[in-house]
Amino acid sequence: MSKIIEVNGLRKSYGSIEAVKDVSFYVEKGSLFSFLGTNGAGKSTTISIMLTLLQHDAGEVKVNGLTVGKDDEAIRKEIGVVFQNSFLDPLLSVRENLDIRARLYGMSKPERLAAIQRVSAVVDISSILKRRYGKLSGGQKRRVDIARALLHKPNILLLDEPTTGLDPQNRKQIWNTILQLQRDTNMTVFLTTHYIEEAANSNYVVVMKEGEIIAKGKPDDLKDQYSADRLMITAHEKEPLRTQLLESQLLFTEEGYSFLINLPTTADAIPLLVQYQDYISSFEVRKSSLDDVFIKIHDGEETADHVRIR
Amino acid sequence: MLGFARRNLLLYFRDKAAVFFSLLAVLILLALYVFFLGDLIASGLPNFPAKDWLLLSWIIAGILAVTAVTTTLGAFGVMVEDRSTHAYLDFYASPIKRSSLFGGYVISSIVIGIFMCLMTLFAANAILFFTGEEILSFIQLTKVIGVIFLSVAASGSMILFLVSFFKTANAFVAASTLIGTLLGFLAGIYIPIGNLSASLQTIIKFFPTSHSAALFRQLLMEQPMQEAFAHAPRLAKEEFQLNMGVFFEIYGSSTSPLFSVLYLIGTAIVFFALSIAVMKWKRS
Numbered sequence: 001m002s003k004i005i006e007v008n009g010l011r012k013s014y015g016s017i018e019a020v021k022d023v024s025f026y027v028e029k030g031s032l033f034s035f036l037g038t039n040g041a042g043k044s045t046t047i048s049i050m051l052t053l054l055q056h057d058a059g060e061v062k063v064n065g066l067t068v069g070k071d072d073e074a075i076r077k078e079i080g081v082v083f084q085n086s087f088l089d090p091l092l093s094v095r096e097n098l099d100i101r102a103r104l105y106g107m108s109k110p111e112r113l114a115a116i117q118r119v120s121a122v123v124d125i126s127s128i129l130k131r132r133y134g135k136l137s138g139g140q141k142r143r144v145d146i147a148r149a150l151l152h153k154p155n156i157l158l159l160d161e162p163t164t165g166l167d168p169q170n171r172k173q174i175w176n177t178i179l180q181l182q183r184d185t186n187m188t189v190f191l192t193t194h195y196i197e198e199a200a201n202s203n204y205v206v207v208m209k210e211g212e213i214i215a216k217g218k219p220d221d222l223k224d225q226y227s228a229d230r231l232m233i234t235a236h237e238k239e240p241l242r243t244q245l246l247e248s249q250l251l252f253t254e255e256g257y258s259f260l261i262n263l264p265t266t267a268d269a270i271p272l273l274v275q276y277q278d279y280i281s282s283f284e285v286r287k288s289s290l291d292d293v294f295i296k297i298h299d300g301e302e303t304a305d306h307v308r309i310r
Numbered sequence: 311m312l313g314f315a316r317r318n319l320l321l322y323f324r325d326k327a328a329v330f331f332s333l334l335a336v337l338i339l340l341a342l343y344v345f346f347l348g349d350l351i352a353s354g355l356p357n358f359p360a361k362d363w364l365l366l367s368w369i370i371a372g373i374l375a376v377t378a379v380t381t382t383l384g385a386f387g388v389m390v391e392d393r394s395t396h397a398y399l400d401f402y403a404s405p406i407k408r409s410s411l412f413g414g415y416v417i418s419s420i421v422i423g424i425f426m427c428l429m430t431l432f433a434a435n436a437i438l439f440f441t442g443e444e445i446l447s448f449i450q451l452t453k454v455i456g457v458i459f460l461s462v463a464a465s466g467s468m469i470l471f472l473v474s475f476f477k478t479a480n481a482f483v484a485a486s487t488l489i490g491t492l493l494g495f496l497a498g499i500y501i502p503i504g505n506l507s508a509s510l511q512t513i514i515k516f517f518p519t520s521h522s523a524a525l526f527r528q529l530l531m532e533q534p535m536q537e538a539f540a541h542a543p544r545l546a547k548e549e550f551q552l553n554m555g556v557f558f559e560i561y562g563s564s565t566s567p568l569f570s571v572l573y574l575i576g577t578a579i580v581f582f583a584l585s586i587a588v589m590k591w592k593r594s
Contacts, residue, residue, distance in 0.1 A: 051403045076405040087400040089317070091324040103313030104404035148400075 004029040004156060004188045005050065010059035012045050019045040021211040022059070027190060027204070032182050034199035035192040036294065037208035043192045044084075046208075047160060051081055064155055077105065080149035084160040086141055090134025094125060094144050097133050098151065105152040119147040123177055139170030146177065157181065158190045163198065175201070196294045207297055215297050226297055231261045231269045232284045233276065241279040248275075314406070314414030315421070318388045322422055332384025335490035336377050336430065339499070343369050347500060354505070358542065363443045364534040368554055370434040371526035372499035374454075375519055377430045378461035379469070380490055382423035386473045389415040390482040412589070416470065423462035431458070444533060453529050461522035464574040467581035468518065474588045497523050504553030515558045518577040521570040527556045528567055 005027035012020040020042045027033045037043045048054040050061055052072040061068040063075045088097045095116065102112040120126040123143040128136060133144060142162060149157055159178065163171040179201060182189045191202065199205045200219050207215040207222075215222060234257050235241040245252050245259060250272075252261045263269055269285045322328055352365055392398045401411055431454060438445050446454065476482045494500040495510075497519040503511055514520045535556075539547040548564070551557050557564045 053399060053402055073405045076403055079403070081400075081403050083399065085396070087395070087397040089321055089397075091321055092317075096320065100313065100317040101400070101404070104401065104406045106405070 002029045003027065004064050005033075005190065006060075006062040007046070007050075008060045010046065010049065010061060011057045012049060012054070013057055018211055020049075020056075023208070023211070023213055024059075025206050025213060025216060027188060029188055030182075030186045031203040032179070032189045032201065033191065034202040034205045035190065035208065036194065036196070036199050036205055037192075038194055040210075041208040042211040043208055044160070045211075047158060047190075047192060051079060051158070052076060077152060078154055079156045079158050080152065080154035082142075082145045082149045082157070082159040082162050084162075084164060086145050088133050088141075088144065088148060090132065092133060093130055094133055094136070095129040097144070098129075098148060101148050102151045107152075115151050115153075119150045122150060122181065123147045137170075138166050139173060142166060142170070142174050143177065146174075146181075150181075154187070156188045156190055160192050161194065162191065163193070163195065207294070209297075229263045229266045229269075230286045231263055231272060232258050232286060233261070233280055234258045234282045235279050236281045237279070241276065244276060244279065311410040311413045311417065314401075314411060315417040318385070318415060318418035319421060321388050322385055322418070328384055328387055331486070332381045332387075333377075333426070335380045335493065336373055338490075339373055339376055339494060340369075342500065351502060358538045359540070360534045360537040362441075364531060364538050366438070366441065366443065367530040367534050368527060370437070371530045372494075372497075372523055373434070374427060374430055374458065374526045375461060375497055375523035376493055376499060377427050378423055378458065378522060379465040379493055379519055380486075381426035382419050382462055382466045383469050383486055383489060385419035385422035386415070386469055387479075387482060387486075388418070390473055390476050391479055393477060394479045394482075416466065419469075420462055420466050423466060424458060427458040427462060428455070431455070446530070450529055450532070454526065457522065457525045457529065460525070460571060460574045460578075461519075464518050464522065464577040464581075467578040467585070470585040471581045471588065474585050474592070493519060496520070498555040499523055502553055503555040503558070514555070515560060518574060520555065520558070521565075521573045524555055524557060524565070525567060525570050525574075527554065531556060 003026045007026065008024050010020055010023045011018070023042070023046060035043050035046070045054065049056045049068060050063060052068055052075055055069065064078050066075050066078065068075060088101075092100070098116045098119070099112055102115050107115060116129070117126075120129060123146050125140070125143050125147055128140060128144075133141065136144065146157075146159075146162075149159075157178075162178070163174055166174065175198065178189060178191075181187060191198070193199055202219065205215075205217065205219055205222060206213055215226070217225065232255075233241070238257060241259065242254075245261075250261055252259050254260070261272065263285075266285055266287060269283075273280065273283060348365065348369070352361065355361070392401075398411070402408070431451075435445050435451075472485065473482065476485065496513060496517045498506070498514045503514050503520075506514070531554075535547070535551075539550070552559050552564065557566075559565075
């Protein structure tokens, strides 16, 4: 697969504050890529540079072979962007908004009409084209925002925290739309988020913190790398099982009537369950989610920070 | 660029409050005359023929000059709003040149200023008609429209310079209010220039909007003045004209219409150049 976005040694400072410190990564064509991090991690700065909205201090950013800083106008045609805060005009209707934004790409009238029809069908907003943008619900607005980003058939769809502020149902709907888009059109989807469950759907995840990449990989690889599964056993009687566990020299923790045992893989639970079956009243194998991974990655760093400060 | 200007026009006219507020200074001015200033000015003058017509024309000229400033100012609100909400980011991320966006804001503001002035002119003609006075001839109207273009260009340029410093909508609103209030004084529109102190008179003569007002007065008051001063000495007419700001006295001689026209053109060019310089300086 070819690389559609390549970032090498990117740096950006605001005065004495380093927002992005030597960041490198790439995005494969046609993939769903997640850029994960808390607020202020440097995500926004990085994507602003990709969008040619901000000049970088050092490093190189290439979008579909075009270099940021040299081919800015061509790059703007490559990317369709859904900003975190919507920037469409609330007083204008959805159709007016889309028509005005389509003009920015130099489309003729028939082209604009065709584009509006096409994107309205994709995100299912044909029925609300005449309504004022400002009067739409959060979910409807978001769908119109996505429609706007798709007007010029971009190769890359960039979404900056697209589901922030939406209720769970709308969040799910927007997600389905994004996933379907990526499947059907083979468009590259670049996403920033701080919801880990959203990143789990993606092909590749980059985690940023304080201007640096602290982890990257496929979601499953990240899970394997940063987390272990845990077996939780609730005993009929606590004492005998504890004695057994202590003898076996397993690492475990206690939580009420339960014992928690860290496992390298899920399957490692089986021999333990067989061995202790007489003591067990109930059990559960907890597969760690990407959430745990994220927290672990961040906590690890924070603890390290703590130590450094002390 | 035109497509973008069209968007700004749509936004301005769809925001009823913005339209109303950009006309607010005009409405206040009108109310002041009707209830208060009109009588005050009239009582300070001796009785002469066509006095009502003459004063009404003077008022209309002042209103046109104020409209050219406040509506253009209101129109630039779209630009300030885009800046304060960061809505411009979506345009910046699109393949349209920054200069085209800038041009789009300027064009829409000029169009709005001219349109609102034409509406005011139309309303003024209706007032003249209904009060039984003579309405403006076709030739006068063309000349007045010419002055409207000039006034809007000059005030648009000044406002562009001013708004290039504003980042928030609040600062803009505050400035709009201040300008709306001070404008009438600084252009000798609330109170005739002859009734003001020497220092204020000097400021008025430098203020470009005074020259729009003077040009409007020259055109609108031409006929009533002929009637009013038909049997009066030439000096009385000249004194009246200087007192009411139809012409200004600069270094002992009276300003010509050409001087005011050139003054407005100069204002438009100088402030436009300054605005572009400020924008370039801010970007780097």
